[in-house]
Amino acid sequence: MTTYYSEDHEWINVESGVGTVGITDYAQNALGDIVFVEVPEVGDELAKGDEVAVVESVKAASEIYSPVTGEITAVNEDLEDNASLVNSSAGGDGWFFKISISDDSELEGLMDADGYKTFTAGLE
Amino acid sequence: MSVENSDLLKTPLYSLHESLGGKMVPFAGYLMPVQYPLGVMGEHNHTREKAGLFDVSHMGQVVISGENADQWLETLVPGNIIDLKQNRIRYTMFTDDNGGILDDLMITRRENDIFMVVNAGCKAEDIAHMRATMPDHLELTELNDRALVALQGPLAAEVLARFTSGADEMDFMSYGEVEICGAKCFISRCGYTGEDGHEISILAANAEEVCNALLGEPEVEAIGLGARDSLRLEAGLCLYGHDITTKTSPIEGALQWSIGKRRREQGGFPGADKILGQLASGDIARKRVGILPAGRAPAREGTEILDAGDNVIGVITSGGFGPTFGAPIAMGYVDLKYSAAETPIFLQVRKKKLEAKVANMPFVAQNYYRKPK
Structure with missing residues (x-):
């Protein structure tokens, strides 16, 4: 199981060709108190970079883009009533969706944990 | 940026x-x-x-001094300034000849002058607007x-x-x-x-x-x-440039409470014919209302308001999540026939048509101080 990170502040945790996707702790901290997450529907087919979800904080809406091409296989239903899970557990219970990965080579363009740490340090 | x-x-x-x-x-x-x-x-x-x-x-603080400054100010705003007592504050707005709103502001009558607070984004225009008609004997000072x-x-x-x-x-x-x-x-x-x-x-x-x-x-x-x-x-309060603009009249903006009885009778402010005509006839195309989305998704500024048949009947001008209210809230303009509280409406939020209803404002009770009698 390997976790990759995108420059759009998503993480994707890959296991047996399926990626679980959420936003990073850095992202939830920047967005502030999250009040609503619009997740995709199971069966949605997405290309890498497509808008796949929307995160609403008190002050603004932010789009989330799919880090890979594939089909949605599951979404986190718990976010419907408890969007603040993204604040309290961005890398865990606050996951957004699972996606079957069509092209493993797309993962190569993503960062590992150390790379992402360096990337966010450069944003400060 | x-x-x-x-x-x-x-x-x-x-x-x-x-x-x-x-x-x-x-x-x-x-x-x-x-x-x-x-x-x-x-x-x-x-x-x-x-x-x-x-x-x-960032807001503009302005003082107008000189004799009868109140009379001149009434040529620019629909609020009753002449009868404003010393050390009292009134909410009013600068209107234009089309009956639109140039800015909303607070006016205070002080012992020797008039103190006003205007919006940051409008202050330069407000001051130019006042100077354009201000009599020479009055003095305008930006603080x-x-x-x-x-x-x-x-x-x-x-x-x-x-x-x-x-x-x-x-x-x-x-x-x-x-x-x-x-x-x-x-x-x-x-x-x-x-x-x-x-x-x-x-x-x-x-x-x-x-x-x-x-x-x-x-x-x-x-x-x-x-x-x-x-x-x-x-609290149901307007944000200038969003909920009220030059394209909205004080009547469409549901701010008629700020126009006093004498001003309604006498007019004498920019756009008075149109504004007082709307007030008398109730004939306005659209009205500012509160809106409650049914689900958890906030509907932001610019969201189209639809009827059951997908016709556009209005637009949201401010929207978000109300932390005290505990749910999404919004305000916006709808065609007059949809403006009664509880009227079902729909909101086009991204690809989804969400249920909502017109609601009375404020969403959270105002908690202003009332002096014990």
């Missing part, structure tokens, strides 16, 4: 915001704190429960040397009274000149959060000291523009 931070103005409290960890963003030409480490939700709730201190120094802060919340007046006794006994919408920490201040019992409290005008040189003293009280936290916006939306 196309605006370079170096082009932006700073208020006299800029370094205080930085030391408090404020997240500074461009707003109306100024670098302002959108939030502090407490966060928008925490700051909003703190203001509803205790007391919050807001920097609103660029003063900061303006708002202390708001159910405990705000009690806190302020520790620094200047009697502040908590002032009437709602009244004005006084006091000393706080040795600094001469103008205090006005008003605000824009729906809560009790004061706006405090302080010489820039004293602003940080006064604010630090207020922030030193255990009930007070610094609050950013993010929470100011969610607080005023819950």
